[in-house]
Amino acid sequence: MAKQGYHHGNLREALVKSCLTLIEAKGPTGFSLSEAAREAGVTPAAVYRHFAGREDLIAEAAHQGYDIFGDLMEHAYDGGQPSALTAFLKTGRAYLAFANKFPGHYVAMFESGISIQRNPALNASATRALGVIEKAAADLSQHIPADRRPPPQMFSAHIWALSHGVVELFSRGSPGTKSPFPPEDLLETGIGIYLRGLGLLPPDC
Incomplete structure (x- = not known):
């Protein structure tokens, strides 16, 4: 070789x-x-x-993955255009697209056990990328009455958990987990149900 x-x-x-x-x-x-x-x-x-070892190598793969992920998420969000709702939904789809296109990076980032605190460069990349989801959630949550508004961190964590679950169960081919629906449809309808519960979508949308 x-x-x-x-x-x-x-x-x-x-x-x-x-x-x-x-x-x-x-x-x-x-x-x-x-x-x-x-x-x-x-x-x-x-x-x-x-x-210095395998973990450092995986950490570098994760670092590069977060850089790519951050660019994709920022492009999807695009400053909240054309609306906070549309931008929010686009970040969810971007998450799924990233997992499908960059599976090695995705695993290094989210399934390797490598902490984003391992080194400053990794932490900065992860903070930027994950911050886009929180920013999208914060902007969208402004449409919820203050007394029913979840903290942006909770809002974004719910969507992150939903997106990650769809990826793990139905997009990455986990044994015994089949769905008659495409992962993209599962994610979009799941986010829709969540947003209806918060009053951000009408019941028949």
Whole structure:
């Protein structure tokens, strides 16, 4: 196998790419740092020039994932245009689209056990990305009477939990969990039910 890291000067990126491939195939705990090195075409010793261990490598994959995720979420939200409701629904769809398109990053971010507090760069990327969901919830919640308005953090956590549940159960092919409906429809109708309960959608919408 060609030694990508040495030949192209991108050993760090080659290792992250290998990590993502192995995460998709074996899960975040199903491979060793030596396997990641072999997948990248380098010796295990070369890995330690950039990463102290497997967790640091996965943390970098998560960091890059949050950067991509944040860009997608910000693009979906687009300053709350054309309305707070439309923008909010678009962030939900963007979450599902990200999980489908970037499964390795998604697992590194949400299923690897790596804390977003592990390093400042990871924390900053995660805070930016997840902050878009909270911002969308805060803007939309302004349409709810103050005495019935949940805190934005609770509002966004509910939608995050719903989105994550649809991804895990019906979008990533978990054994024994089949649905006659597309994941996109499940998520959108689930969000609709939640928003009706808050009075943000009419009963027949």
